[in-house]
Amino acid sequence: MSIIDPKAAIAAGQDTIRTEAQALVQLADALAGPLAEPFAHAATLLAETKGRVIVSGMGKSGHIARKIAATLASTGTPAQFVHPAEASHGDLGMIVEADVVLAISRSGETAELSDMLYHCRRMGIPVIGMTFRPDSSLAKASAAALVMPDCGEASEEAPAPTTSTTMCLAMGDALSVALLKARGFTAQHFGAIHPGGKLGAALKRVSDVMRVGSHDPLVAPTLSVPETLKAMSQDSIGAAGVVENGKLIGIITDGDLRRRLTPEMFAKDARALMTPNPMTIASDAPLADAIGIMNAKRITILFAVEEGRPVGVVHMHDLLAAGVR
Structure with a gap:
């Protein structure tokens, strides 16, 4: 007892x-x-x-x-x-x-x-x-x-x-x-000395994990569909940003290809495939904001922009790897 x-x-x-x-x-x-x-x-x-x-x-x-x-x-x-x-x-x-x-x-x-x-x-x-x-x-x-x-x-x-x-x-x-x-x-100072665990992940910024350069595929709206597919296949992200006059005007994802790609589409350009006015995020935004947008919009890719210009891209896999849930 x-x-x-x-x-x-x-x-x-x-x-x-x-x-x-x-x-x-x-x-x-x-x-x-x-x-x-x-x-x-x-x-x-x-x-x-x-x-x-x-x-x-x-x-x-x-x-x-x-x-x-x-x-x-x-x-x-x-x-x-x-x-x-x-x-x-x-x-x-x-x-x-x-x-x-x-x-x-x-x-x-x-x-x-x-x-x-x-x-x-x-x-x-x-x-x-x-x-x-x-x-x-x-x-x-x-x-x-x-x-x-x-x-x-x-x-x-x-x-x-x-x-x-x-x-x-x-x-x-x-x-x-x-x-x-x-x-x-500030929270930025705090995050710099707390890189590990969920606390560290929550304090990281999009710029800490986004893909840049060759890992951030960007194409012109006039690029042919075959060349666009080639650009998309160069990286595992499964998407490409469409840029005109330096500004991001659209996005092409694997989902867009499944929905829109027909034999006739091979004669067209990237503009015909893209989804215009895609969701974006600021490069200095917290990772928590990125995953919030992705969950709410049911998307897996976000381009990071500064004054409308793409500076990187973040995938859901990048957030999961960083420990953000």
Whole structure:
């Protein structure tokens, strides 16, 4: 028989989430009060560093520190996690004068951080401390002490880090977003350092995957049908764009050939085969827009244009290969 009482479990879960949510509200309010100046100073130190942001913490704080370092790095601020215990055994060499250290400790007295703090003081490396104790060693050693309101943990019986780690995580996110807004970090910048996976695919542009040059078959409207078929067969895309005065005026696809090609058609030109005014897309449009158009119009090919001039072509297979669904 299960020891879990479903109602009790749900109630405990709700209490935990509400406790943490209330703590985050207090933290947000503190940013307009006692945390305003140190937060602004911390953001300035991070933005102006010529090196990297070294994020460190022990135990649960260490897990939060790893996540903060990853978030900073993925939003345009070079950052890495350094384990405080390993730092005492040689990894202090990773921390140089141009860096800034962001150290996390609930009590502010984590013994494993002491060597790192001494190294920073000796090298003149600024420290941003994230703690809950204003009179702690970490707060006193920090150029910017982010002393957060102590709201207790979610469980009084076993006060494992819960509310406190949630607040530290939120503070790290707050710093990261403040920095990316200050730097004008855009979706394009984000996509450049997230090339993999569905997130990276969603941030790519048509120009990143479109076919150009010999892989982008273009024909004149006066080209004979036999020569047009030859041009279409030179690439696996199964289509050709029809261009007049540099502008795309039509498209010929395999489907057009199946529907329109008759013995009599061989005596005509590309204009007789083409579908006029085809759907197009801007070369700087997101790939998500391209697949949206293809799905809505039930087509597999889109020419990319700039001011009406074809600059490339994208096939559904290109989008699937890029990971766009």
